[in-house]
Amino acid sequence: MPDLDALKAEAKRLLDEGVIEMVIGFKAGDTPLHPQPAFFKTSEEIDQLVYNALCQNNLATYLTRFPKTQKIGMLVRGCENRSVNALVFEGQHPRENLYLIGIPCEGIIDWRKIIEQAGEEVISVIEQSDNTVLVESKSGYFTLEKDTLLHESCARCIHPNPISADIVIGELLPEGDPALAREQVAAFANLSLQERYAWFRQEAERCIRCYACREACPMCYCEECFVDHVSPRWTESGTTPAGMQGWHIVRAFHQTGRCTSCGACERACPMDIKMTYLTEKLNEDMRQKYNFEAGMDTKTPPPFSTITLDDKSRFIV
Numbered sequence: 396m397p398d399l400d401a402l403k404a405e406a407k408r409l410l411d412e413g414v415i416e417m418v419i420g421f422k423a424g425d426t427p428l429h430p431q432p433a434f435f436k437t438s439e440e441i442d443q444l445v446y447n448a449l450c451q452n453n454l455a456t457y458l459t460r461f462p463k464t465q466k467i468g469m470l471v472r473g474c475e476n477r478s479v480n481a482l483v484f485e486g487q488h489p490r491e492n493l494y495l496i497g498i499p500c501e502g503i504i505d506w507r508k509i510i511e512q513a514g515e516e517v518i519s520v521i522e523q524s525d526n527t528v529l530v531e532s533k534s535g536y537f538t539l540e541k542d543t544l545l546h547e548s549c550a551r552c553i554h555p556n557p558i559s560a561d562i563v564i565g566e567l568l569p570e571g572d573p574a575l576a577r578e579q580v581a582a583f584a585n586l587s588l589q590e591r592y593a594w595f596r597q598e599a600e601r602c603i604r605c606y607a608c609r610e611a612c613p614m615c616y617c618e619e620c621f622v623d624h625v626s627p628r629w630t631e632s633g634t635t636p637a638g639m640q641g642w643h644i645v646r647a648f649h650q651t652g653r654c655t656s657c658g659a660c661e662r663a664c665p666m667d668i669k670m671t672y673l674t675e676k677l678n679e680d681m682r683q684k685y686n687f688e689a690g691m692d693t694k695t696p697p698p699f700s701t702i703t704l705d706d707k708s709r710f711i712v
Contacts, residue, residue: 477690497560502549548658611663652697
């Protein structure tokens with residue numbers, strides 16, 4: 396856990412000195428399990444700043460909702476920093492108008508796992524120094540191992556540290572094991588074709604088309620999503636099997652070379668649908684075929700954005 400007082404002090408300094416006009420961070424939510432994104436514009440407001448392992452959102456999502464001329468400070472973990480880098484490359488905000496306050500990330504707790512063990516009426520959640528979490532609920536007190544509570548995307552995270560922050564508050568953490576990230580891809584690939592399709596149908600057809608995954612993803616910023624487009628209509632918009640399958644396939648392909656494996660899509664899903672098995676497969680293809688990982692800098696283009704006039708045209712339909 397980073398020093399919260401140090402985070403607040405840096406944020407206040409940046410606002411007071413006019414380096415930035417706003418800080419994007421978190422504040423306490425209506426329940427202890429759900430800190431919410433917050434947009435602080437004065438140093439007095441910074442007193443409301445919170446940060447803990449229950450901060451679920453990828454804050455880079457909000458970058459595209461403000462003018463490019465606005466000078467923005469943002470708390471960034473490893474995945475958020477990479478998402479910001481990808482957005483900077485795509486021209487969504489100039490890097491010189493950003494100040495990134497880096498936080499080495501020990502992983503995001505999946506609040507659903509707390510509810511499974513402590514019940515829904517949680518009163519408080521306290522992270523302790525021995526890598527345990529003390530949960531108080533109306534059912535009593537529970538001491539839970541933090542590692543068992545992590546969201547799946549965090550348990551297999553490769554890059555927990557900010558890679559291009561303007562300042563980092565907290566000690567850097569060891570890099571993750573790439574083999575863990577590939578286990579999910581390998582397990583899915585080892586299934587038969589029929590088993591893979593059955594798994595895909597099981598997940599995709601539970602979808603209620605609320606698009607919470609789209610709203611949570613920092614790389615989904617199109618003013619008109621393909622599912623909302625009516626002329627031509629790219630996919631069925633209803634909750635039909637074809638429509639739900641089409642949504643999940645095309646959404647995943649739109650993230651090829653852009654997804655930073657943050658898992659925000661899955662955390663936002665009210666149906667707890669697994670989605671990252673698709674994007675992780677595409678991420679692995681990018682690593683294997685192009686030696687590319689999204690957001691590692693602001694200069695390297697994703698492979699699918701490097702079409703030139705010299706390319707062979709056999710890919711054109």
